[in-house]
Amino acid sequence: MKIAIIGATGFVGSAILNELADRKHEITAIARTPKDTANATWVAADIFNVDALAELLKGHDTIINAYNPGWTNPNIYDDFLAGSKAIQEAVKKSGVKRFITIGGAGSLFVAPDLQAVDTPDFPKEIYPGANAARHYLNIIKEEKDLDWAFFSPAFEMHAGIKTGRTGNYRLGLENPVFNDEQRSILSVEDLAVVIADETENPKHHQVRFTAGY
Numbered sequence: 001m002k003i004a005i006i007g008a009t010g011f012v013g014s015a016i017l018n019e020l021a022d023r024k025h026e027i028t029a030i031a032r033t034p035k036d037t038a039n040a041t042w043v044a045a046d047i048f049n050v051d052a053l054a055e056l057l058k059g060h061d062t063i064i065n066a067y068n069p070g071w072t073n074p075n076i077y078d079d080f081l082a083g084s085k086a087i088q089e090a091v092k093k094s095g096v097k098r099f100i101t102i103g104g105a106g107s108l109f110v111a112p113d114l115q116a117v118d119t120p121d122f123p124k125e126i127y128p129g130a131n132a133a134r135h136y137l138n139i140i141k142e143e144k145d146l147d148w149a150f151f152s153p154a155f156e157m158h159a160g161i162k163t164g165r166t167g168n169y170r171l172g173l174e175n176p177v178f179n180d181e182q183r184s185i186l187s188v189e190d191l192a193v194v195i196a197d198e199t200e201n202p203k204h205h206q207v208r209f210t211a212g213y
């Protein structure tokens with residue numbers, strides 16, 4: 001398959017790139033500051049230049065959006081929303097229908113009508129970014145033309161999770177996937193497995209989904 005990854009230098013994007021490259025897919029890796037690796041064709045792009053990005057995306061089978069303006073960015077809320085909407089518009093203009101976007105775990109429901117981001121113990125330092133991802137989920141839910149899927153990672157999905165690539169996971173939709181210890185956890189390597197599996201064998205169409213061990 002010919003796959004474009006937006007945000008390919010990031011923590012999540014680079015893991016997805018590595019997994020798909022190992023599966024021998026043809027990858028266009030898109031970033032503001034591209035790397036130079038043999039497992040992808042790297043392209044510099046400004047996501048806010050919608051027409052140029054759309055032209056770059058044409059001809060791909062699937063577009064994966066791992067864009068994140070940075071958790072320490074003081075303007076993360078506005079930048080995440082503006083960037084996500086620009087990317088969505090570019091995908092539509094490109095003519096590619098399959099679009100997988102990585103969001104946050106904060107919008108998962110931990111009780112009826114209660115999203116994690118609205119609970120008292122939700123970490124304040126990541127609230128703006130999580131809130132932006134929650135609001136973008138509401139925006140993409142209105143998208144009728146694209147065959148989109150919105151992925152929310154497990155609550156514990158960060159560099160400190162050293163499980164590595166197991167290839168094992170369980171899927172969910174609106175609620176976190178908890179293990180026997182009531183932890184919602186997934187390594188970035190297995191997140192990449194989830195996204196690669198979804199890319200190769202699409203199961204989620206115009207819905208949000210999640211995964212965990």
